[in-house]
Amino acid sequence: MLNYNDIKPGVAVLVEGEPYVCTWNNIMQKQQRRPVNQTKLRHLIRGNVVEYSFQQSDKLQEAEIETRPAIFIYERNGEWFFHETSDKSKRFSVSEEQVGDAGQFLKPNMEVETLAFDGKLFRVKVPIKVELKVVEAPPDVRGNTAQGGSKIVELETGATINVPMFVKEGDSIRINTETGEYVERA
Numbered sequence: 001m002l003n004y005n006d007i008k009p010g011v012a013v014l015v016e017g018e019p020y021v022c023t024w025n026n027i028m029q030k031q032q033r034r035p036v037n038q039t040k041l042r043h044l045i046r047g048n049v050v051e052y053s054f055q056q057s058d059k060l061q062e063a064e065i066e067t068r069p070a071i072f073i074y075e076r077n078g079e080w081f082f083h084e085t086s087d088k089s090k091r092f093s094v095s096e097e098q099v100g101d102a103g104q105f106l107k108p109n110m111e112v113e114t115l116a117f118d119g120k121l122f123r124v125k126v127p128i129k130v131e132l133k134v135v136e137a138p139p140d141v142r143g144n145t146a147q148g149g150s151k152i153v154e155l156e157t158g159a160t161i162n163v164p165m166f167v168k169e170g171d172s173i174r175i176n177t178e179t180g181e182y183v184e185r186a
Contacts, residue, residue, distance in 0.1 A: 002062055004037045004054040012044065012063035015052060019044040019063040019117045044115075045122045047097075066116045070124075072106045080124070085111065094124055102126035102177040104159040126177045131186045132156055137169040 005027055007013060012021045020041035029035040037054040044063070054060070070082040073091070080099050084090040094114075096103065098121065106112070106126060113125040136154040149165045155175075163182045167173060172186040 002060045004056055004058045004060075005035075007037055007039055007054060007060065012065050013041075014061045014063050015041065019065075020050075020052075021063075023049070044117055045120070063117060066119075067125075068114050068116070070112055070114050072108060072110045072112055074108060075103070075106070080106075082112070082114070082124070092121070094121065098122065099124045099126075101180065105130045105132065105155075105157055105175055105177050105180075107132065107157050128177055129174050129183060130177055131172055131174050132159075134163075134167060134169055134171045134173060137163075137167060137171075140165050 002011070002013060007022050008025055009022050012019060014020075020043055022039050023042050024040040026038045027035055028038055034056045036056075039052050039054065040049055041052050042049050044065070069085045071085055073081045073083060075081070078096045080094045080096065080103060082092055082094065099106070100123075103124075103126070110127075110130075112127070114121050115123045115125060132155045134153045135156050138151055138153075141149070141151070150162050151165060151167075152160050153163050153167060153169075154160050161175060161180065161182055163173065167182075167185065174183040174186050175181070176183050
């Protein structure tokens with residue numbers, strides 16, 4: 001059981017039987033009143049965000065989220081196919097919304113984590129930094145580069161990303177999958 005002040009960002013709780021994860025909290029106490037934990041909770045399956053205030057007397061149950069590793073195989077028509085790391089014959093598919101924007105940086109045979117609640121898969125967690133190869137890059141353009149020029153390149157997965165001028169075709173670069181930005185040359 002969790003107390004009202006144990007609910008911090010990243011903690012998964014059950015509120016009225018529904019699984020939520022805390023994204024923000026603020027413990028507030030007004031004059032001569034009991035403290036209140038104001039939170040923003042994101043529903044794990046539907047993805048909607050609600051604001052909820054927990055009182056000092058509230059006791060909550062922690063949501064048990066199961067994480068399992070999986071291997072990405074391929075993507076077709078908005079459906080993403082994976083298999084378990086231990087058994088290649090146990091394949092499963094996931095919708096595009098469960099993979100999210102980070103799916104554009106997935107390449108075949110990449111290991112990911114799947115998150116499930118009560119046996120129902122609700123999200124695929126992609127590694128934070130991914131190393132990909134540049135397949136198409138325009139030539140460097142001379143001009144006003146006082147602020148450090150940039151150009152748009154295409155990666156091996158088909159994604160396009162904004163990178164500095166010195167990145168050439170054939171280079172391997174690291175990308176932050178949460179922000180979708182260039183990090184460094186590999």
